[in-house]
Amino acid sequence: MTDAHKTAAETALRTTGGAPPDDVDKAPIPLLEPREGIPPVVATDEALAEVVAAFAAGTGPVAVDAERASGYRYGQRAYLVQLRREGAGTALVDPVGCPDLSTLGEVLSDTEWILHAATQDLPCLREIGMVPSRLFDTELAGRLAGFPRVGLGAMVESVLGYALEKGHSAVDWSTRPLPEPWLRYAALDVELLVDLRDALEKELDRQGKLEWAREEFDAIASAPPAPPRKDPWRRTSGMHKVRRRRQMAAVRELWTARDRIAQRRDVSPGKVLSDSAIIEASLALPVNVNALTALPGFGHRMGRRQLEQWQAAVDRAKELPDAELPQPGQPLQGPPPPRSWADKDPAAAARLSAARAAVSELAEQLGMPQENLITPDTVRRVCWEPPGDRSQAAVAETLASYGARRWQIEQVTPLLAAALTDTPAKP
Numbered sequence: 364m365t366d367a368h369k370t371a372a373e374t375a376l377r378t379t380g381g382a383p384p385d386d387v388d389k390a391p392i393p394l395l396e397p398r399e400g401i402p403p404v405v406a407t408d409e410a411l412a413e414v415v416a417a418f419a420a421g422t423g424p425v426a427v428d429a430e431r432a433s434g435y436r437y438g439q440r441a442y443l444v445q446l447r448r449e450g451a452g453t454a455l456v457d458p459v460g461c462p463d464l465s466t467l468g469e470v471l472s473d474t475e476w477i478l479h480a481a482t483q484d485l486p487c488l489r490e491i492g493m494v495p496s497r498l499f500d501t502e503l504a505g506r507l508a509g510f511p512r513v514g515l516g517a518m519v520e521s522v523l524g525y526a527l528e529k530g531h532s533a534v535d536w537s538t539r540p541l542p543e544p545w546l547r548y549a550a551l552d553v554e555l556l557v558d559l560r561d562a563l564e565k566e567l568d569r570q571g572k573l574e575w576a577r578e579e580f581d582a583i584a585s586a587p588p589a590p591p592r593k594d595p596w597r598r599t600s601g602m603h604k605v606r607r608r609r610q611m612a613a614v615r616e617l618w619t620a621r622d623r624i625a626q627r628r629d630v631s632p633g634k635v636l637s638d639s640a641i642i643e644a645s646l647a648l649p650v651n652v653n654a655l656t657a658l659p660g661f662g663h664r665m666g667r668r669q670l671e672q673w674q675a676a677v678d679r680a681k682e683l684p685d686a687e688l689p690q691p692g693q694p695l696q697g698p699p700p701p702r703s704w705a706d707k708d709p710a711a712a713a714r715l716s717a718a719r720a721a722v723s724e725l726a727e728q729l730g731m732p733q734e735n736l737i738t739p740d741t742v743r744r745v746c747w748e749p750p751g752d753r754s755q756a757a758v759a760e761t762l763a764s765y766g767a768r769r770w771q772i773e774q775v776t777p778l779l780a781a782a783l784t785d786t787p788a789k790p
Contacts, residue, residue: 391526394519397550399452401543404443406460411467414446414454419470421451424499426477426556429484430536430549434633437625441487442536447553448474455549458491459539465492472496477560479515479552481583489588498584501556504563507576509730519555522562527551570730575770579735582768594689600638605645608688612680613645615689620676636660636673644677697740698747714746717782722775729774737775741765745779755780 405414418425430443444464447453456464476495478484480502488494505513516527531548567573596618605611618641625632640660649655652674656662661670704712722742726733733739744765750757758780762772
């Protein structure tokens, strides 16, 4: 039994139980104002140079956060970047006025960055020249430590005993000038990140999971940018209703036209045309604009010119030769859906059932979500096409080839090897 197994079996500390610290009142303390007040928004090269100098002279890790305008603007660009470091205080940087923050990224390149849910913010930070070489993800740390709720507000409350202001996370951060309450909220988001990081590091160390967390953080920091998604139109909400290839072509044409317009206007695609409207038009394949107008999502509020452009997209799909119509499904990358395993390969289904049960039990013992112990996709791949000799060494090598970290391989290899050897081999 590892240290992590032992500590997970002990009485949970406040950090994993969700209660406030012992040295504060039971009710969380509202955090209403940043320590040094709301800093001015940095939107000029001169002001940015001052921030760069201040943060270069600071000490310790740097807390970083970014605000996007999801649901309002096209793409996921950053519209505000918040930073805090000992000796430098808090800075609020406007990437619209200062679109290149590479000089700031460079002076912090050897510093540990603290982010909450790092994978959400790293893509937009990378776009403006900010790429960490080392990081600490407080959300992921909370998952590994067994917190029942890992949102920033919940973590700050349960670990540090403070209540963060809520209500501005989903606003339109492309608004200029940004209202003062929003700026206060943004500054408070990084106010306690360093304190939260320090407390979580102690808790992970207590549970024997600190090295595990460091492996996870290193994997995030070193991961390359995600490649563009293939056939993104297939992710249109309601796509499961579309069965015929001609209808699928209409989805593709409408989605592509909408995306082009949204990008040109810099608005969220959903504000141009809803997914449900795309599906309705694709299922109906209207013969003309009048028929299109009768469909949900294409009502009287939509102008004639708009209606004509959507009808033109439908018409393009209707005129395509059969050879150019999309295929019903994307080529499978990896094993088929587990629900079909019992029919396709009963032995593989038995292996998967045994492996899932073992992983679930171990995750519960360790006090963490199953998907953080090992990804479900990795388990499926190993069970569908297991290594030839089924030895622990071969299983470990297979897990590594799928990107599993060393600590994950050490924990789950014995379980998966047993699940593979205790069930029949593929004939």
